[in-house]
Amino acid sequence: MLSALILMPLLGAALIGFLPFGMTPKLSRKMALFFAGIALLWTVVLAIQFRPSDVSQQFAEFFPWIDALGLSYSLGIDGLSLPLLMLSGLLTCIAIYSSDEAIGRPRFYYSLLLLLNAGVAGAFMAQDLLLFFLFYEIELIPLYLLIAIWGGERRGYAATKFLIYTSVSGILILASFLGLVWLSGSTSFALQSLNANSLPLETQILLLLGILIGFGIKIPLVPFHTWLPDAHVEASTPISVLLAGVLLKLGTYGLLRFGMNLLPEAWSYVSPILATWAVVSVLFGASCAIAQKDMKKMVAYSSIGHMGYVLLAAAAATPLSILGTVFQMISHGLISALLFLLVGVVYKKAGSRDLDTIRGLLNPERGMPVIGSLMVMAVMASAGIPGLVGFIAEFVVFRGSFSTFPVQTLLCMVGTGLTAVYFLNLTSRAFFGRLSPQVMNLPRVSWSERVPAIALAVLIVIFGIQPAWLVRWTEPTTSAMVNTYSAIATLSLVKAKSKS
Amino acid sequence: MTSKFRKHPLAEYVDILESGGALLPDSPENVLEVVGILKSYGVVLEAYYKNLIYFAEHQFLIFFPFFKYFNGEISAKKLLRHWWHDRINFEYAEYCMRSMLWHGGGGLDTYLDSKEFLGISQAVIAAKFKNNPIIMGMNQLFPDFLTEQLRVCTYYSGLGQFWRVMADIFLSLSDRYDQGKIKTISQVVDHIKAGLVENANKPITYSVKIRNKVYEIIPDSVGLTFLADTALPYVESIFFRGTPFHGVVSYNAQAYQIPPDQSRFQYGALYADPLPIGGAGIPPTLLMQDMRHYLPNYLHEIYRCSRRGEDDLLVQICMSFQKSMFCVTTATILGLMPHPLDTQDQDEQKANRIYLQKWLDRLQNSRLQDVNTPSVKPQS
Numbered sequence A: 001m002l003s004a005l006i007l008m009p010l011l012g013a014a015l016i017g018f019l020p021f022g023m024t025p026k027l028s029r030k031m032a033l034f035f036a037g038i039a040l041l042w043t044v045v046l047a048i049q050f051r052p053s054d055v056s057q058q059f060a061e062f063f064p065w066i067d068a069l070g071l072s073y074s075l076g077i078d079g080l081s082l083p084l085l086m087l088s089g090l091l092t093c094i095a096i097y098s099s100d101e102a103i104g105r106p107r108f109y110y111s112l113l114l115l116l117n118a119g120v121a122g123a124f125m126a127q128d129l130l131l132f133f134l135f136y137e138i139e140l141i142p143l144y145l146l147i148a149i150w151g152g153e154r155r156g157y158a159a160t161k162f163l164i165y166t167s168v169s170g171i172l173i174l175a176s177f178l179g180l181v182w183l184s185g186s187t188s189f190a191l192q193s194l195n196a197n198s199l200p201l202e203t204q205i206l207l208l209l210g211i212l213i214g215f216g217i218k219i220p221l222v223p224f225h226t227w228l229p230d231a232h233v234e235a236s237t238p239i240s241v242l243l244a245g246v247l248l249k250l251g252t253y254g255l256l257r258f259g260m261n262l263l264p265e266a267w268s269y270v271s272p273i274l275a276t277w278a279v280v281s282v283l284f285g286a287s288c289a290i291a292q293k294d295m296k297k298m299v300a301y302s303s304i305g306h307m308g309y310v311l312l313a314a315a316a317a318t319p320l321s322i323l324g325t326v327f328q329m330i331s332h333g334l335i336s337a338l339l340f341l342l343v344g345v346v347y348k349k350a351g352s353r354d355l356d357t358i359r360g361l362l363n364p365e366r367g368m369p370v371i372g373s374l375m376v377m378a379v380m381a382s383a384g385i386p387g388l389v390g391f392i393a394e395f396v397v398f399r400g401s402f403s404t405f406p407v408q409t410l411l412c413m414v415g416t417g418l419t420a421v422y423f424l425n426l427t428s429r430a431f432f433g434r435l436s437p438q439v440m441n442l443p444r445v446s447w448s449e450r451v452p453a454i455a456l457a458v459l460i461v462i463f464g465i466q467p468a469w470l471v472r473w474t475e476p477t478t479s480a481m482v483n484t485y486s487a488i489a490t491l492s493l494v495k496a497k498s499k500s
Numbered sequence B: 001m002t003s004k005f006r007k008h009p010l011a012e013y014v015d016i017l018e019s020g021g022a023l024l025p026d027s028p029e030n031v032l033e034v035v036g037i038l039k040s041y042g043v044v045l046e047a048y049y050k051n052l053i054y055f056a057e058h059q060f061l062i063f064f065p066f067f068k069y070f071n072g073e074i075s076a077k078k079l080l081r082h083w084w085h086d087r088i089n090f091e092y093a094e095y096c097m098r099s100m101l102w103h104g105g106g107g108l109d110t111y112l113d114s115k116e117f118l119g120i121s122q123a124v125i126a127a128k129f130k131n132n133p134i135i136m137g138m139n140q141l142f143p144d145f146l147t148e149q150l151r152v153c154t155y156y157s158g159l160g161q162f163w164r165v166m167a168d169i170f171l172s173l174s175d176r177y178d179q180g181k182i183k184t185i186s187q188v189v190d191h192i193k194a195g196l197v198e199n200a201n202k203p204i205t206y207s208v209k210i211r212n213k214v215y216e217i218i219p220d221s222v223g224l225t226f227l228a229d230t231a232l233p234y235v236e237s238i239f240f241r242g243t244p245f246h247g248v249v250s251y252n253a254q255a256y257q258i259p260p261d262q263s264r265f266q267y268g269a270l271y272a273d274p275l276p277i278g279g280a281g282i283p284p285t286l287l288m289q290d291m292r293h294y295l296p297n298y299l300h301e302i303y304r305c306s307r308r309g310e311d312d313l314l315v316q317i318c319m320s321f322q323k324s325m326f327c328v329t330t331a332t333i334l335g336l337m338p339h340p341l342d343t344q345d346q347d348e349q350k351a352n353r354i355y356l357q358k359w360l361d362r363l364q365n366s367r368l369q370d371v372n373t374p375s376v377k378p379q380s
Helices: A003-018 A025-049 A081-098 A106-125 A129-150 A155-184 A201-218 A227-234 A237-260 A264-291 A295-316 A319-350 A369-382 A389-402 A406-431 A447-465 A468-499 B011-018 B028-058 B076-083 B090-103 B106-112 B115-128 B133-141 B143-178 B185-199 B226-241 B283-292 B297-304 B313-335 B346-362
Strands: A058-066 A071-077 B206-210 B213-218
Touching: A003 A025, A003 A081, A003 A106, A025 A081, A025 A106, A071 A081, A071 A106, A071 A129, A081 A106, A081 A237, A081 A319, A081 A447, A081 A468, A106 A129, A106 A237, A129 A155, A129 A237, A155 A201, A155 A227, A155 A237, A201 A237, A201 A264, A227 A237, A227 A295, A237 A264, A237 A295, A237 A319, A237 A468, A264 A295, A264 A406, A264 A468, A295 A319, A295 A389, A295 A406, A319 A369, A319 A389, A319 A447, A319 A468, A369 A389, A369 A406, A369 A447, A389 A406, A389 A447, A447 A468, B011 B313, B011 B346, B028 B090, B028 B143, B028 B185, B028 B206, B028 B283, B028 B297, B028 B313, B090 B143, B090 B226, B090 B283, B106 B115, B106 B143, B106 B226, B115 B133, B115 B143, B115 B206, B115 B213, B133 B143, B143 B185, B143 B206, B143 B213, B143 B226, B185 B226, B185 B313, B226 B313, B283 B313, B297 B313
Parallel strands: none
Antiparallel strands: A058 A071, B206 B213
């Protein structure tokens, strides 16, 4: 059942890319949307059948692959991966729908988008470290090409930088995975069979370091973040939507699944450092965002700041904070996707994202009143205004983390205030006041350009008002994760005390 | 032209006006826009003036005139339409009336401060509230209150009478255009000028009926006339001065951007920025919304073919309206010329030129140069 989420986009990619006849740009787009839509629908079906109270991996699939390597094709989903799969499916559909109808080399483009979707879905479902790594790497190639071919003026630079960073990330993750398996004496890469608790703490910390830096590059955490603003600025709007909405989540998902879950003792040992690292990321991201004049770059730096909240909550590792990590991932996925979509529309119509150039876009007649209103809502959500999903996510993160790391949590809350500062700056400069001469004769915004943004805005409001719909899928899994983590962390503490 | 004025940014317009041209360049597109927009304006003005005169005659000295926009025809259907806002924005007419009242000027303003008016107003108030000792007592305590209300009613009537004439002028202009008799901007200006001149001495009067007795609030004997006592104060108040409301012209009172002297105000129709039109709380938006319903098909088609289609319809209407107002201003300027345009007398020519220079000096910060650049561009 789960394989369909990988096979469906792969089949679509193959048909669009290799079918020798009749594949017009319009048909390519429709087919891509069809296959992505089927995959999303299938995820919804799985979500309906998903038993939230069952904390084990559900709909599991297992096929031995290369026994000699200990590699198996093992898939499964739980309350951590299911919301992310839904997010990935939704944002892929939105990215395809928002892609320029007149895009060059459409067959290649849509094939790569579907391939990316398959890679991400596979990574979220993989129950084998090596299989995860394969999907993690598979997803890099289409993303690199999507930036390098359909990106902006400096796309070559941005794509290469992205590739170098994420390759290093991959190497570190692979090294940690290999170390984990070999040093623990396991014969398989299957997640269930791994037990690193017998390893000395120093070794665990070393392995965790690789995972932390590897996924830290992907999230990205300061100082490994420099690829992200470049990649966002050069990537086209749909790719930015996927990059911020889904791909960064691979990093935080990896930290929780492989860092906290597999190396709880080391995790508990380094968690104060992680919380401080989160503070640095949040405040640095927010400070850089304040200094930006390019709207897209501002949203990109905002992403860096907001992903720091996930690290804070993961470091705290309380039942509420781990629930907060999932909430924050979903919230950030929806909000950042919306922000990038809206900035994309502004750029497409105004030809600029420069806050010194653009002014007055909320003008009801000559501006973009709907886009402007959605932008105001999106920045409110990002700044954590109650009634929107951003508030719920940040509240749960801070409430869950405060008991463990009060100072770090308070400092991260300053980041929320800074979010309001830079986003108010963005809206007041770009959307209020009199239309600047450069944007006085903007072309009209069509409903097809508004629909994806409206869909995301509706979800942001729904989950803001009714967060329980998300909690019921996730909470049992995150609680179980924390219980296991706490038990092992406490045990190791007792061991350490008895030794001393 | 004086050497000083030659450096004036609008110096060329003196030559244009002297040679019989208008403040708006002559082109088939401009003629179409101006006539089309004046047609819809004429229809709207007709509705406005009927309501103003209805108010002045039937709602005067009513403290809570809940049904003032119903013109005496109150029905559940009309009430629902009113609440649904599917109606003419009569509020705009009141906004203009208040502007005229505030800026004053002309014989009407002078008359309303005269002893004659005060005497009449007290008689009207006494008749209206004959059986209402509370109000009469209040009138003794605050004698200016009801008198001021009557002044407001008088302006309702004055503006209504002015717009009745203007609506006819604009609608007949459209009829003549449809008949193929109007082909140039100069002909548009001539038509308006002829209308103004024809009605220049039309008397402005105002009377109300209380218990079958007619009270003449502006008797014919006062000698108020259309051009001097309503048209010119209207042009001054609405075209030139206006009021500094937020949005149409950016202003900051705390930075002393609003002149302390009302006569130096430049917030009128000739100066207004059309871009904020469409926003809430901006009076011209109401007028543009009303005109939108009565656009002739040929003009609507041009707007539809523009870059944003109907998305910025109100702004496009406002831009066309501003062009048309420069035609009306041209007609007013030419109509009030001290000497005939084609005079050969050098002294008269000089007097004419000084007169024109004064007008153009006032238009220096207006949108004259903006309306002289094409605004409605068909989509390529």
